[in-house]
């Protein structure tokens with residue numbers, strides 16, 4: 432399931448998700464900015480732009496599905 436990191440009052444943050452890479456399942460660094468979120472995987476060097484929602488002090492990330500079952 433999705434990891435929902437907690438933000439301590441900050442709306443802009445940088446954090447890592449241990450298995451957040453959609454490509455290789457590696458650790459990605461998420462950088463949340465007012466204009467959106469970027470994620471970068473240090474293992475496979477893939478850059479993605481997940482959608483980001485702020486719910487209270489929680490940050491919710493979702494990836495656009497490119498394939499559906």
Ligand SMILES: [Zn+2]
Nearest residue numbers: 452455472475
């Ligand atoms: Zn990766």
